[in-house]
Amino acid sequence: MGEIKDAKELEKIQLEGLKWTVNHAYKNSLFYKRQFDKAGVKPEDIKGLEDLSRLPFTEAHHLRDDYPFPLLSVPEEKVVRIHSSSGTTGKRKILSYTKKDIEDWTSFFARAFKMAGIGPKDRVQIAVGYGLWTAGAGFQAGCERVGAMAIPVGPGNLELQCQFLIDLKPTCICCTSSMALLLGEEIKRRGLKDKISIRTVIQGSERCSDSMRRAILDHLGAEHLYDITGLTELYGPGPGIDCHLHKGIHYWADYYILEILDPETLEPVKDGEIGEMVITTLRKEASPLIRYRTRDLTRKISGPCPCGSIFPRHDRILGRSDDMIIIRGVNVYPGQIDEILSEIEGISSEYNIILERRDARDYMVIKVERDSARDPSYDEEIQAGIEKQIKNQIMVSAEVQIVDYGALPRSERKSKRIFDNR
Numbered sequence: 001m002g003e004i005k006d007a008k009e010l011e012k013i014q015l016e017g018l019k020w021t022v023n024h025a026y027k028n029s030l031f032y033k034r035q036f037d038k039a040g041v042k043p044e045d046i047k048g049l050e051d052l053s054r055l056p057f058t059e060a061h062h063l064r065d066d067y068p069f070p071l072l073s074v075p076e077e078k079v080v081r082i083h084s085s086s087g088t089t090g091k092r093k094i095l096s097y098t099k100k101d102i103e104d105w106t107s108f109f110a111r112a113f114k115m116a117g118i119g120p121k122d123r124v125q126i127a128v129g130y131g132l133w134t135a136g137a138g139f140q141a142g143c144e145r146v147g148a149m150a151i152p153v154g155p156g157n158l159e160l161q162c163q164f165l166i167d168l169k170p171t172c173i174c175c176t177s178s179m180a181l182l183l184g185e186e187i188k189r190r191g192l193k194d195k196i197s198i199r200t201v202i203q204g205s206e207r208c209s210d211s212m213r214r215a216i217l218d219h220l221g222a223e224h225l226y227d228i229t230g231l232t233e234l235y236g237p238g239p240g241i242d243c244h245l246h247k248g249i250h251y252w253a254d255y256y257i258l259e260i261l262d263p264e265t266l267e268p269v270k271d272g273e274i275g276e277m278v279i280t281t282l283r284k285e286a287s288p289l290i291r292y293r294t295r296d297l298t299r300k301i302s303g304p305c306p307c308g309s310i311f312p313r314h315d316r317i318l319g320r321s322d323d324m325i326i327i328r329g330v331n332v333y334p335g336q337i338d339e340i341l342s343e344i345e346g347i348s349s350e351y352n353i354i355l356e357r358r359d360a361r362d363y364m365v366i367k368v369e370r371d372s373a374r375d376p377s378y379d380e381e382i383q384a385g386i387e388k389q390i391k392n393q394i395m396v397s398a399e400v401q402i403v404d405y406g407a408l409p410r411s412e413r414k415s416k417r418i419f420d421n422r
């Protein structure tokens with residue numbers, strides 16, 4: 001398929017894809033047929049994009065109920081691969097792919113790499129998980145498709161990562177933001193910054209504050225840090241990435257429709273407000289998604305991007321609706337704490353939020369690391385400053401404790417930052 005010319009053409013592709021998906025799922029999946037019948041809606045009721053709101057939601061528990069091949073909408077002999085993500089409770093989610101699904105995933109992943117400026121001259125160190133996990137397979141396929149050299153190191157193993165950064169001189173590294181920080185700190189500790197050639201960091205699957213971004217770029221001596229989105233249910237990583245202007249994530253609206261809904265009422269939020277990402281795929285054959293509730297929170301960014309891309313934008317992932325903390329009746333998204341801490345001078349990017357109950361009242365304790373270059377005599381001042389900002393911006397009280405640089409645990413995968421001890 002050639003380039004999409006304008007928003008009108010994109011809408012046309014979306015409507016065709018929506019009609020195809022609804023027909024396909026209704027005809028070939030018992031699960032979807034039951035869901036549609038229960039909601040009293042037939043594929044022929046979908047005449048325009050606005051009819052999307054008549055369709056029933058699909059949720060993570062449906063994938064578990066329908067284990068081992070949930071949402072399967074093709075005969076089994078058309079499935080060429082499965083991937084799986086660990087469920088938070090009980091059984092894993094298993095998603096199936098046809099040959100065309102793998103091809104589609106590869107081509108939009110290549111689009112993501114191109115948006116990050118990666119091409120045949122690049123060497124890409126892929127430091128994400130391979131195997132059942134979707135990440136490695138996705139990055140690898142997209143990287144090869146744009147003609148870059150893939151260096152499939154996998155996650156962890158700092159020794160090997162550092163050795164390859166020096167010996168093979170990759171220009172791009174793909175990893176989680178926790179891993180990027182860990183690696184950056186290691187490069188700094190060993191004084192290797194001048195011996196490596198990383199220009200571009202592509203990081204996925206995790207929230208990352210602005211101060212953490214600055215630290216990663218600085219430690220690695222890189223120019224650009226791109227956020228790539230990803231969800232096993234939606235092929236895997238690659239369905240969206242920011243452009244070189246870093247003003248929001250462009251998402252591939254020709255492969256899926258994104259709705260941003262209030263997680264409580266399931267009605268659309270006002271333009272620009274935070275809500276849950278709900279996804280309907282337009283071409284997925286083996287495990288199509290219809291109004292799938294991702295639990296990921298973000299907001300749409302309206303208006304065209306100065307980069308000229310016609311693909312619409314959403315903000316970074318600001319957390320999960322499951323992670324929402326309710327403290328003394330106030331909804332707090334961990335992303336809001338990130339944003340506040342990023343504006344504070346003299347602290348590192350690492351923090352923990354601990355929720356406690358004392359005498360039947362909830363307390364939020366935030367442990368923050370002092371910046372490595374900062375004198376502890378400023379602790380009290382910094383602590384008071386953070387407490388004031390949190391009170392002003394989120395309307396809750398927090399108890400802030402400044403700890404030594406490096407005192408909070410680091411992780412090669414996703415860092416756990418919230419500890420609810422109530």
Ligand code: ZN
Pocket residue numbers: 242243244245250305306307308309
């Ligand atoms: Zn842009």
